[in-house]
Amino acid sequence: MKAPTVHLRFSPAALPEAAESLRSKVRELLEETRAGGVWLADGLSWWGRNPALSRALGAAGFIGMTWPRQYGGSERSYLERYVVTEELLAACAPTAFHWFADRQIGPSILRYGTEEQKQRFLPPIARGELSFAVGMSEPDSGSDLASIRTRAERTDGGWRLNGSKIWTSYAHEAEYCVALVRTEPKSDKRHAGMSQVIVDLKNSDGITVRPIIDLPGRHDFNEVFFEDAFVPDDCLLGNPGDGWAQVTSELAYERSGSERFLTNFHLLRALVDALDWSASPGAQREVGRLVSRLWALRAASVSVAAALQAGETPNVESALVKDLGTNFQQEVPEIVRRVVADEGVADEVVLDILRQVVLAAPSYTIQGGATEILRGIVARGLRLR
């Protein structure tokens, strides 16, 4: 019997001092802005949208951190960005205004955009002044993203868009949306003929945004209809036909982040606050079970972040972390629910957060890649398919 084959690579990683030293700066900024009434932890976590807080974070250099200085970035490492985002999540700070642009749109523009696009979009994103939505899913294309039908046809000076996007969070508030569209008709090659376009949501004719109220009763989802909406040539992102490769290249960043296991950290923190040392051994074990799983998930996530920093593309490892993280998040409210009942916790803070989190939980394992799809990616990484 030989040594076993290593199928997935998760090297342990410690965050460098430079990254660790950013923690206190983020905590200070959050403390000041919270004391100043800029934001409050309303239980939505990063899903909340607060332009004022995003501007403050931008001014402090916490958006677009890894980008070149000439585009408003601060040329920090990916691990430094990792520390900043996890501190924001742990504090339950509402960051959806800049989150998508900081996490995936900005990096896409940096990698595939023209010089003019980089100068036009990146600095205001980094200042926390420009908000983007992500237009991928369509009414008939969820997990099967390659089946999208929204098409962009050549016209004088640009492209004419027809079709619709769905689940487009904050499309009713964001200035722009980056949409994945067909620039060529469907062919035998499933992943060919798609392109990304930057759509000006505020100043284009032929765009209708229909609100979709989600299960908890909030409005962040929308359906966005394009009827001969015009996109000028200078808003095509990357090369026509490269859309699929561009979208998938950002997935490791989208999936391995700590928002996949820290979205309801405030519930765990509130539970710990509501219990004290005299909690029953059973309650201590349940808290310990959640905390140990969270610690282990973070270890895996930091390992993926270090691989990204080293220039690798750990798509399989990211899918795995997202799957485990979101399943963990889904279990948190169920365990808290039992502990609260067993220990007779009457603390309104915990109970209130618990009610909100139970309603939000079904979304965790769907957004950003459904569990079944992620496990398929892991299986492919293990050469099973």
Next chain:
Amino acid sequence: MSEMRQLLLDTAVRLFEAASEDEVFEAVEEGCFPESHWRAIEDNGLVDMLLPEEAAGAGVDFGDAMAVARTAGAFALPLPLVETMIGRWLLADAGLSAPPGPLGLVTGAGVSEVLWPAELGGLVIADGEGAVGWVAAGEVDFDSSTNSAGEPVGRWSALPPIPPGQSSSLGSGPPASVQMGAARSAMIAGATERILDLTIEHVQGRVQFGRPLARFQAVQQLVAIMASHAAVVGVASDTAVLAVESTHGEGDRNAAFAVACAKARASEACYEVTRIAHQLHGAIGYTREHDLHRFTRRLWAWRDADGDEGYWQQRVGEMALRSGGAGLWPLLVGARSAGLER
């Protein structure tokens, strides 16, 4: 990987591969101690690798030693290597000389049995506050049994008093329960890695309904779940080892917390990993004809050894509740940032 670690692992693989022949496991099931393999491990310096070179050890890092423990797990090594290695180091660190032969190690993590009681030179007792000592194994009234891996184990109702001159105050290193928790997690990680490998090999090779099992989505999803547990157990174990290695003075809480989380997670994962492995292997996995049982049976023994998941979850829970809500996040991200809180 450092050259030192690579060299050490090459030696470990060679020795453990030899000790994983069918005859060795069959003899172990009959209660026969694989004496020659133990001697080879001793002769190659593995039991004293943590000791400094001036004490005739190899002076390797804790991380190197834990990489060997992980390899032992990947070969289902039926010998008390980690107990002996850490026991000898604890005694040396406290200025005591160790008895010859394999050792049992009783830590504060609720350890109530030792492997191969009839073969042990001694029992290292490091379950109290700040002290370590040893008693000759012949002085202990063992109640003999076997663990779920079929290895002989001894339990006791009371341990004899430690003779004068055989105990001392603990040295400066991490507590015995922390070191053994890390080592056992590493062994679970190694065995889990092996089980994943065996399972992938099986589903790729086994054909039913005209295609390999690996082609069925239901099978793929199960393997993916197992792979997730294997990956997290592995990285958690490695990360805990890093925390132990960077321990100095104040860092103690960080290492103890990391190891508690890692062993809690490792022990917890054993159920899903063994459940899926047996499900996918079908009837052949439920026999002694296939190698799978060597690893799954050891996971069932090791998840309980040196503190089961309930024990470590409670330790983690206590630490979390003591930190309070505001201290929970600093606890999770490590001692250095906890320092920033003060």
